[in-house]
Amino acid sequence: MDVCVLGAGIVGLACAYELDRQGARVTVVDMATPGSGASAGNGAQLSYSYVQPLADGSIWGQLPKLLLSSDSPLKIRPQWDVAQWRWGLAFLQACNASASSRTTAKLLDLAALSRTGLDRMRAAHQPECDFSSTGKLVLYPNAKTFAAAQKQMELQRTLGSQQAALSAQESCDLEPALASYRQNIAGAIYTASECAVDCRKLCQALERILRARGVQFLLGNAVTTLETRQQRIVAARTDTHTIEASQFVLALGSESPRLARSVGVRLPVYPIKGYSITLDIAQVSAHTAPCVNVTDIASKVVFARIGSRLRVAGMAELVGHDRSLQPHAIESLQRSTRTLFPALNAGHAELPWTGLRPATPTGLPIVGVQAGGPQNLVVNAGHGALGLTLAFGTAQQVAQQLLQTPVP
Ligand SMILES: Cc1cc2nc3c(=O)[nH]c(=O)nc-3n(C[C@H](O)[C@H](O)[C@H](O)COP(=O)(O)OP(=O)(O)OC[C@H]3O[C@@H](n4cnc5c(N)ncnc54)[C@H](O)[C@@H]3O)c2cc1C
Numbered sequence: 001m002d003v004c005v006l007g008a009g010i011v012g013l014a015c016a017y018e019l020d021r022q023g024a025r026v027t028v029v030d031m032a033t034p035g036s037g038a039s040a041g042n043g044a045q046l047s048y049s050y051v052q053p054l055a056d057g058s059i060w061g062q063l064p065k066l067l068l069s070s071d072s073p074l075k076i077r078p079q080w081d082v083a084q085w086r087w088g089l090a091f092l093q094a095c096n097a098s099a100s101s102r103t104t105a106k107l108l109d110l111a112a113l114s115r116t117g118l119d120r121m122r123a124a125h126q127p128e129c130d131f132s133s134t135g136k137l138v139l140y141p142n143a144k145t146f147a148a149a150q151k152q153m154e155l156q157r158t159l160g161s162q163q164a165a166l167s168a169q170e171s172c173d174l175e176p177a178l179a180s181y182r183q184n185i186a187g188a189i190y191t192a193s194e195c196a197v198d199c200r201k202l203c204q205a206l207e208r209i210l211r212a213r214g215v216q217f218l219l220g221n222a223v224t225t226l227e228t229r230q231q232r233i234v235a236a237r238t239d240t241h242t243i244e245a246s247q248f249v250l251a252l253g254s255e256s257p258r259l260a261r262s263v264g265v266r267l268p269v270y271p272i273k274g275y276s277i278t279l280d281i282a283q284v285s286a287h288t289a290p291c292v293n294v295t296d297i298a299s300k301v302v303f304a305r306i307g308s309r310l311r312v313a314g315m316a317e318l319v320g321h322d323r324s325l326q327p328h329a330i331e332s333l334q335r336s337t338r339t340l341f342p343a344l345n346a347g348h349a350e351l352p353w354t355g356l357r358p359a360t361p362t363g364l365p366i367v368g369v370q371a372g373g374p375q376n377l378v379v380n381a382g383h384g385a386l387g388l389t390l391a392f393g394t395a396q397q398v399a400q401q402l403l404q405t406p407v408p
Pocket of ligand 1: 006007008009010011012029030031032033034035036037038039040041042043044045046047221222223224251252253254255272273274275276302313314354355356357358381382383384385386387388389390
């Protein structure tokens with residue numbers, strides 16, 4: 001079977017890997033180089049057990065502060081864009097406890113499947129991608145948020161996750177670099193099995209692996225048109241190329257809705273903009289930078305060690321497809337870094353970056369042929385804040401749907 005995968009972010013590449021592994025002939029098309037969209041500078045966390053959806057009942061209580069506070073990690077710039085309003089309403093509808101529990105269960109299943117897929121790929125190819133498995137600490141600033149987290153931990157325990165609630169002191173014993181932040185921690189949830197990886201390096205490694213296996217890449221080519229005949233796509237067109245295939249996978253991240261719309265499919269995927277900085281910590285002394293991955297709930301910032309660098313990521317802005325790098329966001333990440341790890345010099349941010357999370361209102365990715373759309377167009381998009389974590393899970397779902405193989 002000939003499959004054309006549109007998009008060489010982590011979602012498209014993981015999918016190309018699974019399809020090739022299971023015997024399909026694969027071509028990957030991207031307007032840039034592999035791993036240069038949202039997959040380039042993300043938070044690097046493989047968050048297999050901590051999957052709490054953004055759409056959660058607790059958002060209602062936090063909304064006024066999140067919207068009105070000047071240093072809020074959430075920013076909304078209303079657009080003359082019906083997609084933004086539609087997405088916002090659907091998001092608010094999903095903000096209730098039962099929807100959040102259902103989503104959590106589905107995300108945990110998908111994350112477990114994804115872990116299996118990435119582990120299998122790593123075992124087969126040993127890609128150079130700064131993978132680590134040092135666990136993750138999620139820090140809560142007060143008794144109320146910590147109590148809610150323990151409730152979520154309990155739900156996740158019934159679904160198979162193994163986590164522990166730690167005191168501030170226990171958190172600092174586990175991660176001594178947090179010592180001077182101790183008084184800001186009401187408690188933490190620790191997940192020993194969580195991992196981190198440099199997503200861009202993983203994408204680049206996947207490109208090398210796939211090329212060596214004979215997968216074709218057409219890079220630097222934006223897909224402009226999907227040519228359809230009798231409810232099927234016959235070709236994807238760029239300005240200079242026509243790619244024919246029997247099946248097409250749409251994995252263009254936050255750009256997926258545009259092309260989908262051109263063939264009659266409306267995807268509820270909207271960009272949530274985020275930022276990161278990457279610090280070189282090769283020379284810093286022990287207990288200055290964290291070894292364990294850290295998520296600070298107060299600032300909604302994540303810290304992950306990737307090789308000799310520290311990735312700091314956060315912010316959530318609903319500002320359309322604006323990809324401008326805003327100094328206020330970078331300064332906010334630097335401030336958070338100084339607050340949690342004051343011995344680190346975050347004044348000279350290396351590699352400030354911004355990217356668009358392709359988010360659905362519920363937080364669940366969209367996988368499969370869409371009703372009313374072309375029968376040979378499989379959508380694989382909308383992974384939101386968990387695309388790195390879930391990519392190898394949805395890849396197996398796509399392969400299963402296309403090749404009719406059982407999901408392991
Ligand atoms: C600040 C931030 C922190 C994050 N942290 C984490 C984290 O810690 N853990 C986690 O699991 N996830 C995290 N995420 C989410 C994760 O990065 C995304 O979900 C994931 O990268 C989405 O992958 P993708 O392949 O769908 O999209 P992308 O990586 O954006 O790839 C889409 C590709 O499509 C290409 N493309 C677009 N339009 C066209 C076209 N017309 N023709 C050809 N090519 C096209 C682009 O060039 C791009 O290469 C984070 C995201 C952000 C922004």
